[in-house]
Amino acid sequence: xxxxxxxxxxxxxxxxxxxxxxxxxxxxxxxxxxxxxxxxxxxxxxxxxxxxxxxxxxxxxxxxxxxxxxxxxxxxxxxxxxxxxxxxxxxxxxxxxxxxxxxxxxxxxxxxxxxxxxxxxxxxxxxxxxxxxxxxxxxxxxxxxxxxxxxxxxxxxxxxxxxxxxxxxxxxxxxxxxxxxxxxxxxxxxxxxxxxxxxxxxxxxxxxxxxxxxxxxxxxxxxxxxxxxxxxxxxxxxxxxxxxxxxxxxxxxxxxxxxxxxxxxxxxxxxxxxxx
Amino acid sequence: xxxxxxxxxxxxxxxxxxxxxxxxxxxxxxxxxxxxxxxxxxxxxxxxxxxxxxxxxxxxxxxxxxxxxxxxxxxxxxxxxxxxxxxxxxxxxxxxxxxxxxxxxxxxxxxxxxxxxxxxxxxxxxxxxxxxxxxxxxxxxxxxxxxxxxxxxxxxxxxxxxxxxxxxxxxxxxxxxxxxxxxxxxxxxxxxxxxxxxxxxxxxxxxxxxxxxxxxxxxxxxxxxxxxxxxxxxxxxxxxxxxxxxxxxxxxxxxxxxxxxxxxxxxxxxxxxxxxxxxxxxxxxxxxxxxxxxxxxxxxxxxxxxxxxxxxxxxxxxxxxxxxxxxxxxxxxx
Numbered sequence: 001x002x003x004x005x006x007x008x009x010x011x012x013x014x015x016x017x018x019x020x021x022x023x024x025x026x027x028x029x030x031x032x033x034x035x036x037x038x039x040x041x042x043x044x045x046x047x048x049x050x051x052x053x054x055x056x057x058x059x060x061x062x063x064x065x066x067x068x069x070x071x072x073x074x075x076x077x078x079x080x081x082x083x084x085x086x087x088x089x090x091x092x093x094x095x096x097x098x099x100x101x102x103x104x105x106x107x108x109x110x111x112x113x114x115x116x117x118x119x120x121x122x123x124x125x126x127x128x129x130x131x132x133x134x135x136x137x138x139x140x141x142x143x144x145x146x147x148x149x150x151x152x153x154x155x156x157x158x159x160x161x162x163x164x165x166x167x168x169x170x171x172x173x174x175x176x177x178x179x180x181x182x183x184x185x186x187x188x189x190x191x192x193x194x195x196x197x198x199x200x201x202x203x204x205x206x207x208x209x210x211x212x213x214x215x216x217x218x219x220x221x222x223x224x225x226x227x228x229x230x231x232x233x234x235x236x237x238x239x240x241x242x243x244x245x246x247x248x249x250x251x252x253x254x255x256x257x258x259x260x261x262x263x264x265x266x267x268x269x270x271x272x273x274x275x276x
Numbered sequence: 277x278x279x280x281x282x283x284x285x286x287x288x289x290x291x292x293x294x295x296x297x298x299x300x301x302x303x304x305x306x307x308x309x310x311x312x313x314x315x316x317x318x319x320x321x322x323x324x325x326x327x328x329x330x331x332x333x334x335x336x337x338x339x340x341x342x343x344x345x346x347x348x349x350x351x352x353x354x355x356x357x358x359x360x361x362x363x364x365x366x367x368x369x370x371x372x373x374x375x376x377x378x379x380x381x382x383x384x385x386x387x388x389x390x391x392x393x394x395x396x397x398x399x400x401x402x403x404x405x406x407x408x409x410x411x412x413x414x415x416x417x418x419x420x421x422x423x424x425x426x427x428x429x430x431x432x433x434x435x436x437x438x439x440x441x442x443x444x445x446x447x448x449x450x451x452x453x454x455x456x457x458x459x460x461x462x463x464x465x466x467x468x469x470x471x472x473x474x475x476x477x478x479x480x481x482x483x484x485x486x487x488x489x490x491x492x493x494x495x496x497x498x499x500x501x502x503x504x505x506x507x508x509x510x511x512x513x514x515x516x517x518x519x520x521x522x523x524x525x526x527x528x529x530x531x532x533x534x535x536x537x538x539x540x541x542x543x544x545x546x547x548x549x550x551x552x553x554x555x556x557x558x559x560x561x562x563x564x565x566x567x568x569x570x571x572x573x574x575x576x577x578x579x580x581x582x583x584x585x586x587x588x589x590x591x592x593x594x595x596x597x598x599x600x601x602x603x604x605x606x607x608x609x610x
Contacts, residue, residue, distance in 0.1 A: 167359060167361065169357045169358075169359045169361035170361045170362075170363060170364075172328050172348075172355075172357070172361065173355070173357060173361040173362075173363075173422075174363075174374070175328070175347075175348050175349065176326065176328075176348050176349060176353070176354060176355045176375075177349065177354075177374050177375035177378055177422070177426075178349030178350075178375055178378035178379055179349075179374075179378050183378060187363075187374070188363055191365040192363075192364065192365060
């Protein structure tokens with residue numbers, strides 16, 4: 001029997017969901033609001049919510065002090081590049097593990113995941129030294145490499161679970177129907193895998209965009225993405241909350257817009273397999 | 277044409293022998309059912325014929341040509357899978373047409389053939405739907421449509437009805453048999469359900485532990501089982517198998533008697549026993565009789581018989597219908 005949902009219950013759970021959503025959203029909202037305050041009001045106690053003197057001077061200052069477009073382009077290239085390379089490696093890897101598993105497939109998957117359990121700071125010094133010796137410090141190629149390696153286990157795992165969901169019978173049916181491997185890929189597998197590929201791509205892009213540890217430690221200016229741009233506003237001379245907020249808002253705006261337009265793909269990707 | 281011959285086919289996965297020396301002659305146009313308990317190798321044997329698995333040894337001949345090195349699509353067979361295995365992103369039309377499209381047929385001809393197949397299977401109204409918008413029975417029909425449209429030499433069915441509910445299964449069973457007779461195409465059908473085997477088959481292959489135990493028509497298997505395994509596997513309720521003194525009296529290690537060949541008689545006639553369960557179905561009465569040293573015997577009486585649990589009965593086997601088996605389980609010919 002289906003559980004009976006009373007209207008009262010529905011109201012309570014709806015209210016709870018809204019409250020929870022608002023709590024998660026609050027820091028972002030606060031950051032956006034602060035970016036429109038003066039530095040003085042940003043510090044004010046008690047804080048003002050909406051009734052303050054709205055100003056866009058922070059954005060002007062941020063734009064004049066540092067080159068947003070330069071950092072944004074770096075972010076796009078680093079996140080995009082690392083995602084593309086990770087996908088190029090991960091698709092065939094996950095493919096073979098899902099459709100031609102061996103005795104060791106499970107071990108390999110677990111080993112890859114285990115690398116994510118190590119705190120990155122543990123290998124910071126050796127990586128830094130290697131990067132210095134190879135001239136990779138503050139280069140886009142260096143950042144692309146480290147982000148790609150860092151996200152690869154997650155990408156392979158996600159794709160592996162997607163491919164696993166494609167029933168083997170369907171591939172065999174295609175073989176019986178006379179499809180060659182190439183046609184099987186084009187007509188049967190690709191259309192079935194596209195949602196999985198798309199959501200993996202998106203998630204990986206967002207992860208790479210937001211990655212701060214390696215980007216902050218391995219780049220300073222030339223290759224510095226938006227994370228470094230934000231961090232530059234928490235300076236030794238003191239915190240400039242309003243300007244920091246303006247920089248942060250600018251930094252997350254592109255990814256929020258991307259996320260907004262692809263949220264259906266993302267939700268589907270993250271809940272894949274859980275709901276049939 | 278669709279004559280399929282297996283000559284000394286065997287298959288092992290690593291050290292495990294799944295199929296041991298299978299020899300079989302399937303006549304053109306016949307409906308052959310592979311039946312056996314799970315893990316007996318029936319699906320593997322079907323997949324070997326399909327070409328989805330490679331044989332370890334032996335030959336598979338289709339119309340006289342050895343096909344062990346021929347890829348699945350070139351063998352001219354089509355297969356219906358247990359899970360239907362429809363292409364989820366294609367419409368019913370796309371699913372049925374896929375094989376023809378891969379074969380490179382002209383578009384007009386594909387359209388005509390798909391329409392014809394859909395009409396045969398009452399799928400015309402659903403041609404533009406996606407598989408997820410269809411019921412289980414309809415999906416099964418699409419899977420069959422995909423198989424018939426290619427006009428194969430033989431159909432291979434891998435437990436195609438096991439995902440359907442009981443009523444639909446009976447209906448589809450008849451539809452599949454009717455369709456096969458109408459098309460006159462050879463069919464190999466795998467099932468673990470011996471009722472399906474008995475009702476659908478022209479000939480049944482009973483498999484056990486990778487070995488073909490017997491190959492024959494349903495009634496041949498029922499009336500003349502070649503060994504204890506077939507005797508016990510075919511027929512419901514199961515044949516009574518008795519060993520010990522009672523068997524020795526007939527010069528056998530084990531004797532078998534079907535429930536309907538046990539006469540329920542008067543006091544003093546045959547083996548005495550006590551009814552432990554009586555099932556009254558109206559058309560039949562099944563008695564489960566505790567016969568002491570002989571074990572529990574099942575007896576079937578056509579019609580209603582007024583007996584209940586605890587009643588004392590005497591059972592005597594029809595000597596003409598008694599099956600005798602030697603100590604290796606093989607039948608002893610009269």
